[in-house]
Amino acid sequence: MKVGKVVGSAAEAVAEVGDGASLAVGGFGLCGVPSVLIDALYEKGARGLRVVSNNCGVDGRGLGLLLAAGRIARATGSYIGENKELARRYLSGEIEVELVPQGTLAERLRAGGSGIPAFxxxxxxxxxxxxxxxxxxxxxxxxxxxxxxxxxxxxxxxxxxxxxESITTDFALVRAAKGDRYGNLVFDKSARNFNPLAAMAGRVTIAEVEQLCELDPDEVHLPGVFVQRVVALTPEQAADKHVEKRTVRA
Structure with missing residues (x-):
């Protein structure tokens, strides 16, 4: 019997994420980042989080919000890049950072979601x-x-x-372009980066979706078996997307 997985708010969706929880978080730079769920987690006040994500957001955006508040104790990722706050906290000993080759990180998440202990x-x-x-x-x-x-x-x-070794986490936070009430997800273009892999690795996966609708089974990128909670975004939340580096012609 199919069960609906839609919850009323992002705050309700992350209510069980406590201090010290491990999180797999989708996104790449600021593309496909579950920003509404991250904001809700910030408001909740959870601390000592152990985060697995390609990168730790940018200064003041995405996971960078939790980082600046001192909520992240450990970060596993493949890129520090231009996140000056992460570099500062890492070099000063305020945070533990495990750097992993990007393809290896992707496969460790996928393996975790597939029940493969190591490769x-x-x-x-x-x-x-x-x-x-x-x-x-x-x-x-x-x-x-x-x-x-x-x-x-x-x-x-x-x-x-x-x-x-593979990676599994207590929770996963992801963002999808479309999703249905059963947790089946569709990702838009390059937002299909680490999102499906992070979703597979989480024991409890929470997805924010820009459009809650019925889906053709043939268009599903990630089946609902990997997703436990779905949060439907408002049109304003869905449209609130930031550009990491805006480049214009002179």
């Missing part, structure tokens, strides 16, 4: 990714307080591969 990949062989020693957390004096461990490396067909 071998050539990415990172011969580097600190495999050998260990990447600074995860700095001490106040600038020394390395926590470093990444060494990982198992095996050869297949004469080629070395490093063993990477």
């Amino acid at each position: 071998y990949t050539p990415a990172g062989v011969g580097t600190l990714v495999a050998e260990g020693g990447l600074p995860w957390r700095y001490a106040a004096d600038g020394s390395v307080a926590v470093a990444s461990p060494a990982k198992e490396v095996r050869e297949f067909g004469g080629v070395p591969y490093v063993l990477e």
Whole structure:
């Protein structure tokens, strides 16, 4: 029997996200970021969050909002980029950061959602990714307080591969262009970045959708089996999209 998964508000959807929870969050830069759910989580006041996302938003936007408030204790991602606040907190020892090759991060999330505990990949062989020693957390004096461990490396067909463990999280926050009351989701163009993968990895996945509607099964990108809660955005919320870098002709 099909069950409706639509909840009344973003605040209601994230009500169970407590201090110390782990979160997989979709988006890339500011594209496809579940900003309404992040704002609701900010208002809730949850602290000590352990976030897995390609990047930690930008200064003042997306996950950057939680970061600036000191709510994120650990970030796993592939890109610090131009997030000056993340760089500052990382180098001063205020936050633990695990940097992962981007393709490896995507596969770790997908594997977690598929019930695969670990996999071998050539990415990172011969580097600190495999050998260990990447600074995860700095001490106040600038020394390395926590470093990444060494990982198992095996050869297949004469080629070395490093063993990477999959990722699952307590919750996942994602944004979709369309969704139905059963949690089936459709993503728009490049917003189909880390969103499906993050949704798969979460034990409780919450999706904000720009349009709540009936879907043709053939257009579904992510089946509702991975989604537990759906929040329908207002037209104003759906249209509130920011550009990370606006480029215009001279």
